[in-house]
Amino acid sequence: MKVLNFDALEQKIRTLKNEGKRIVLCHGCFDLMHPGHIKHFQSAKKMGDVLVITLTPDVYVDKGPDRPVFSQDLRADSIAALECVDYVAVNKWPTAENTLKLLHPDIYVKGQEFENLQDKTGKIQKEYTLTQELGIEIKFTQDIVFSSTKLLNQHFIK
Numbered sequence: 001m002k003v004l005n006f007d008a009l010e011q012k013i014r015t016l017k018n019e020g021k022r023i024v025l026c027h028g029c030f031d032l033m034h035p036g037h038i039k040h041f042q043s044a045k046k047m048g049d050v051l052v053i054t055l056t057p058d059v060y061v062d063k064g065p066d067r068p069v070f071s072q073d074l075r076a077d078s079i080a081a082l083e084c085v086d087y088v089a090v091n092k093w094p095t096a097e098n099t100l101k102l103l104h105p106d107i108y109v110k111g112q113e114f115e116n117l118q119d120k121t122g123k124i125q126k127e128y129t130l131t132q133e134l135g136i137e138i139k140f141t142q143d144i145v146f147s148s149t150k151l152l153n154q155h156f157i158k
Contacts, residue, residue: 002080002087006054009089013052013103022048025105027096029056031068033078036111039143044109045084047139052087052105053079060094095123100130107137115140 024047045051061068072090080088091099108131114124131138
């Protein structure tokens, strides 16, 4: 089973790390699955042995009114359907900081749009600082970038 609750994921990651597996983590909202997400996950998978995706829970999605469009369970199931993804869990917190502390992946992967370590929420700056403190390598994929918010606003929400 690919979709785990967070506690089960934490236990699974501990076991995999004890087996010497390199754990790669991607975290985000991933509200509207699009080719940019898929390419991002495929690139991230190549960076290690096990690709883990954690999702922002519905209650903490800060993308505007009527978001997320898809519930956390639907988002998790959609991501788990991808061949390159090994495990998916819904985060318990509004940001990835506690997730990074508890899972302590070998590599934390974000999209190229975050490479300058700037975003309007300030989350990437906090995540970067924490990865440095914890000795987690942070990498950025260089794939096509789409914005779920922009796609939803332009094509679906009128």
